[in-house]
Amino acid sequence: MLENTPYYHPVGKEIEVFNHAYQNKIPFLLKGPTGTGKSRFVEYMAHQLNKKIITISCHEETSSTDLIGRFIIKGAETVWLDGPLTNAVKEGAIIYLDEVAEARPDVIVAIHSLTDHRRELFIDKLGETVKAHKDFMLVASFNPGYQRGFKELKPSTRQRFIAVAFEYPESKVEIEILVNETQIDFDTAKKLVAIGNKIRNLTELGLTETVSTRLLIDAAKIICSGLPKRLSVHVAIVEPLSDDLQTVQALKDLCDLMI
Structure with missing residues (x-):
């Protein structure tokens, strides 16, 4: 469990929906761009429910073995070591699969039986089936706009979640x-948000990702610690968005005018 309450500002009915999903044992899916507060929201809800949260940052090498467990050599013995998903199922924790669409297909297959009425995990290497603890909850997130058509969740998987x-x-x-995250002054925060919104609307630059709230928070933090504003915006907002020299220069010129 998290000791301090993570700061989270609700923007809709997501807290109410999550509580009902937890109450009814229904898996929960968060959809949205990078840096929109998905992970922070899950941390906040785990704290509100006083539940342990186990987070897995999925990538193209994440396999079902990484989640379920594996045999390891311990001294002269070969012993079984439960993975984070198995631990969550047994303990009744919240398992959060961040960017689940990035994981290997066998991960999706492994969680299917946990996302319907069965609520059970089959451990093929042991030949065992583990029934989920009554408090267990599966939460996943993915970015539907990233590399569209390449990393998508199948409809048969998406329909197992409240989204x-x-x-x-x-x-x-x-x-x-x-202001709450960094204690930056209101006027500077307003300028940073204006920069974020301006870049988000610049579709002609062809950016793969745009300015996330996370990037704005990073810029605000280093401004508060004393780095000059223009330099802070350049290294925290502009440079992470692109490696193309012309694009970076165009963004830098725009931000210099606005900050």
């Missing part, structure tokens, strides 16, 4: 988030 879409918060809320 909530996360977007970048409206300006007023995003300013409040920056």
Whole structure:
């Protein structure tokens, strides 16, 4: 469990929906771009429910073995070691599969029996089936706009979840988030949010990802610690968005004018 309450500003009915999903033992799916607060929301809800949270950051090498467990050599013996998913199932924790669409297909196959009425995990290497603890909850997230058509969740998987879409918060809320997260002054927070919104609307640059709230928070933090504003915006917002020299220069010129 997290000791301190993570700061989270609700933008809709997501807290109410999550509570009902938890109460009814229904898996929960968060959809949305990078840096829109999906992970922070799950941390916040775990704290509110006083539940342990186990987070797995999925990538193209994440396999079902990584989640379920494996045999390891311990001294002269070969022993079984439960993976994080198995631990969560047994303990009644919240398992959070961040960017689940990035994981290997066998991960999706492994969690299917946990996402329907069975609520059980089959451990093929042991030939055992583990029934989920009554408090167990499976939460997953993915970015439907990233590399569209390449890393998508199949409809048969998506329909096993209650889903909530996360977007970048409206300006007023995003300013409040920056102030609360970093103690930056209101006027600078307002300028950073304006920069974020401006770049998000620049579709002609062809950016793979746009400015996340996370990037704005990073910029605000290093401004508060004393780094000059223009330099802070350049290294925290502009450079992470692109490696193309012309694009970086165009973004830098725009941000210099706005900050």
